[in-house]
Amino acid sequence: MATSMIHLFVTVFLVAAHTAFAETNMLQDLCVADLKGAKVNGYACKDPSQITPEDFYYIGLAAAADTSNTAMGSAITAGNVEKIPGLNMMGTSMSRIDYAPGGLNPPHLHPRASEAIFVLEGRLFVGFLTTTGKLISKHINKGDVFVFPRALLHFQQNPNNAPASVIAAFDSQNPGTQSVGPSLFGANPPIPDDLLAKAFGVEPQVIQKVKEKFPAKK
Structure with a gap:
């Protein structure tokens, strides 16, 4: 009897889990973001x-961004749901990153996504x-693709005398x-x-000097 109850519980659990997973998929053709509406873990659907076709169109990645006035010599042009409302509920987005000679996209992470660059x-x-401190690195060239796993610290550096993107x-x-x-x-x-x-093993005065380079956001 106990074995039958366990089997029944496992069956019900698996069916419920499958149903819950299925319900996370979009139940309509599209859900264009209402950028002016309330935002609760995403955007509500536009009427x-x-x-319009403009909800699915964006020209912002076509041209290189100006990197001359950036502290790190890199500029990011986002193509996310806030720029392309039609991406809402689609689980995908794109960006363009331009690098001046010697430019750097400094160590950062994306908490909600893996990233592939071309x-x-x-x-x-x-x-x-990796979370064990192993560095996975490579020099990549025009036409190459490199992938960064979700939520891991990563970077891109242009060590050359010509721009890159x-x-x-x-x-x-x-x-x-x-x-x-x-x-x-x-x-x-x-x-x-x-x-x-204490975390970095330096004197507080060193931390104060570093903080001067990173003004707090208001």
Whole structure:
């Protein structure tokens, strides 16, 4: 009798789990984001009568961004749901990253997405860190693809004397980005100096100098 109950429980659980997974899929053809509406873990659907082809169109990735006034010599042009409302509920987005000679997209992570980059122009040094501290890195060239796993720290550097650019694809309509430096040293309210000093094995005065380079966001 007990064995039969266990089998019944497992069967019911598996059916419920399959149903729950299926219900996370979109139950309609599309759900164009209502960017002016309430945002609760995503956007509500726009009135279908108000949908236009422009909801699925974006020209922003066509041209290189200006990297001359950026601190790291790199500029990111996002093509997420906020730029392309038709991406809502589709679980995908794209960006373009342009790098000046010597430019860097500093260590960061995307909490909601894996990333694949395709090199449009130039040559880059790219890599990511596993949770055990192993560095997986490679020099990549025009036409190459490199993949960064979800939520792992990664970077791209242009060590050359010519500009470079990539197209990045994400398996999230809004992958999010958390950069190491601004997150740790530009937090608002700030993380205490003594805490960071102990974490990095340096004196508090060193932390104060680093914080000066990362003004806290308001």
